[in-house]
Amino acid sequence: MELADKLKKLVETDGVSGFEENIFAQAKDLFFDLCDDIQSDPLGNMIAHISRGGHKKVMLAAHMDEIGLMVKDIDDAGFVQFTNIGGYDYRTLPAQEVIVHGREKVFGIVATKPPHIQNEEDKKKAPKMEDMRIDIGLSKEEAKKVVSIGDPITVKRHMLKLQNDFYSSKAMDDRAGVLAMLHCFEILKKMNHSIDVYGVCTVQEEVGTRGAIVSAFNINPDIGIAVDVGFGSTPELPKDETLDLSKGVGIAFGANIHPKLHKKLIELAKEHNIPYQVDLVPGNSGTDTRSIQISRCGIATALLSIPLRYMHTSVETLSMEDIKNVGKLLAYFILSLDNIDLEELLCF
Structure with a gap:
């Protein structure tokens, strides 16, 4: 290999x-x-x-x-609140695909407010981690069947080969x-x-x-x-x-x-x-x-x-x-x- x-x-x-x-x-x-x-x-x-x-x-x-993330709570709409494990650069999290490692692997996306409805002040700064949510497409009741507080979360990413023998992941x-x-x-x-x-x-x-x-x-x-x-x-x-x-x-x-x-x-x-x-x-x-x-x-x-x-x-x-x-x-x-x-x- x-x-x-x-x-x-x-x-x-x-x-x-x-x-x-x-x-x-x-x-x-x-x-x-x-x-x-x-x-x-x-x-x-x-x-x-x-x-x-x-x-x-x-x-x-x-x-x-x-480094990774961890489930902190599940809100009433079924969105996952999270915190960090290690020093994640939270500015890079919006729109990432993620895997919540619960009772089974649950796929999700890191969601933030669209730019169209942000005020001018919000547009000038990166969203804070506590303002982000992970959308896993489930209601609160459905989410709680597969996801628990404390479950680790990783970004879903495949290794890419770039030019000149460079790799990214x-x-x-x-x-x-x-x-x-x-x-x-x-x-x-x-x-x-x-x-x-x-x-x-x-x-x-x-x-x-x-x-x-x-x-x-x-x-x-x-x-x-x-x-x-x-x-x-x-x-x-x-x-x-x-x-x-x-x-x-x-x-x-x-x-x-x-x-x-x-x-x-x-x-x-x-x-x-x-x-x-x-x-x-x-x-x-x-x-x-x-x-x-x-x-x-x-x-x-x-x-x-x-x-x-x-x-x-x-x-x-x-x-x-x-x-x-x-x-x-x-x-x-x-x-x-x-x-x-x-x-x-x-x-x-």
Whole structure:
């Protein structure tokens, strides 16, 4: 199966934060033949383990949850009121097709007041989430038979292939990171190495990096590397805060990043002709990185970023080449640890 087909499977599977059962099953199926065992923990993280004796342990982490919505109420006319799970850009919600994951899948559309009957003040601003409704075509009595308060909601979206190997979909954040980690495992399957590798598809990142907190504590790796998406450049955004699509891996540098790991990753990218960009993250990266870094007595941590446009919308867009290059760099990094004294690499 091509990487694009695997990405399609990942992004089109539902898995809102706190409701990751379906994406867990999909990820487990993709990793199954590439590792020695797959485990879960009480929070729902999926942990794919390549076992080599446990002398050196590297944890890779990419979150498999996605942002979404949740049923808040059903009004007297049968329209669904909703709230957000994670930081959805509510400006992009009007007219979206959605799936309410109730007792059965219920399709609906996000409805707002037509522009013809909006006053001049309303036309100048985006509608607030509390003013939107989901029309599922049912009366209140019919709706209550299939929909309950607390049911998760996802945008109904199929992955699109654009030009130049670009792809667009919901949930690229961070199923693209899961795919990069999977590609790393595919490369390692063909190589000999002595490193224990834990590939963790973490849960609930979008609501507080909770999966990374417990999985890092449980695994207690020597090194942790988070894989997530970074802000892709568009004409209106400042260059120093963005990454260019198809121009290489974002190798993050900042407070959450161990400086020697940053240096090592850049050296390996140069050695293996992997294009890269420096991703400046001066404070909290907003990813699983920080939660891994401060676990137990502290873990040497790095972050690789996949450039992504239109983050936290249903049309997140990226380059497949960037995903492949992240997977390659992860694999070369793990292979490079075979003959290295980790104490010498990680000490300040």
